[in-house]
Amino acid sequence: MDAVFKALADATRRSFLDRLHVRDGQTLGELCDGVEITRSAVTKHLVILEHANLVSIVWVGREKHHYLNPIPITEIADRWIRKYERGRVRALADLKRRLETPEEDP
Amino acid sequence: MDAVFKALADATRRSFLDRLHVRDGQTLGELCDGVEITRSAVTKHLVILEHANLVSIVWVGREKHHYLNPIPITEIADRWIRKYERGRVRALADLKRRLETPEEDP
DNA sequence: TTGATATGACACCATTTGGTGTCATATCGC
DNA sequence: GCGATATGACACCAAATGGTGTCATATCAA
Numbered sequence: 001m002d003a004v005f006k007a008l009a010d011a012t013r014r015s016f017l018d019r020l021h022v023r024d025g026q027t028l029g030e031l032c033d034g035v036e037i038t039r040s041a042v043t044k045h046l047v048i049l050e051h052a053n054l055v056s057i058v059w060v061g062r063e064k065h066h067y068l069n070p071i072p073i074t075e076i077a078d079r080w081i082r083k084y085e086r087g088r089v090r091a092l093a094d095l096k097r098r099l100e101t102p103e104e105d106p
Numbered sequence: 107m108d109a110v111f112k113a114l115a116d117a118t119r120r121s122f123l124d125r126l127h128v129r130d131g132q133t134l135g136e137l138c139d140g141v142e143i144t145r146s147a148v149t150k151h152l153v154i155l156e157h158a159n160l161v162s163i164v165w166v167g168r169e170k171h172h173y174l175n176p177i178p179i180t181e182i183a184d185r186w187i188r189k190y191e192r193g194r195v196r197a198l199a200d201l202k203r204r205l206e207t208p209e210e211d212p
Numbered sequence: 213t214t215g216a217t218a219t220g221a222c223a224c225c226a227t228t229t230g231g232t233g234t235c236a237t238a239t240c241g242c
Numbered sequence: 243g244c245g246a247t248a249t250g251a252c253a254c255c256a257a258a259t260g261g262t263g264t265c266a267t268a269t270c271a272a
Contacts (some may be wrong), residue, residue: 013258074191085176150230241245241246
C-alpha cells in the first residue's frame, strides 16, 4: 500500500498511468516520446510503477511493453479513501464540484 | 492535487489523518504522543498536511487544534481514481463476455 | 554479417525529504 | 509576577529522490 501511495506521489508517474489508460501496452520508447526527461529517468519511474504493481511488463522481442494494472488504485479507494467519505462531507464535495467550472485533470 | 498526493505519500502523515478521523481536533501535543519522532518532525508533517488542505488549524489559547478535512481525498477519488475503476470494470465486462460467448472473436 | 534499434546497468550529481537539537515566545495556572 | 506548558523558528544533518551521461547487450532488418 505504501509503495502505491509513493508511486502515485509523482506527477510524471501519474502521467504515465494516464497515457497507458488512453493506450495500453506502450513500449519504453513510446513512453519516452512527449516527455522532457531522458530514457534513464523514464526507466526509473516505470520500475517504481512496476514495483507498486501498477504496471505489468510484457517483453516482445527487444521491446518492453507496459500494461496498466488499476487494481492497486481500486484497493486504495476501497480500503482507505472511502473511509473518509461520509454523508455530509461527501455532499459538500459534490456541491464544491458543481460550483467549480469543469476543468482538466492536473 | 499534486500537494495532496505528495502529502498522502508518507505513512506517518497518513497515520495522523487516521488518528484525526478517529478523534478530530487533537492538539499538536496529543498528536506527538504515541509517535516516535520529535515534535519538530510532527510539526513539519502537519504543515504539509495543512498546505495540502487536508488539515485545518484552530487556535485555542496556546493550543493548536487540528481538524481533518477529507474533501481533497474525496476529490482525488472522484476526479482521478474512478477513471481507473471504470477501466477495470470495462475490462472485467469484456472478460465476462468472452467467457460467455467464446465463439465470438473481437 | 553488419549496422541500426531498444533496452539494461551503472556511476554520478543536486535537491528534497524526514529527521534532530536548541533557543525564543506566548499563554496558562497559581 | 512566576514557573510550567505549548508551540514556533531556526540551523543542521543523512538519506532518499529525480535527474544525467556513458557503455554494454540483445534483437531486428537489410
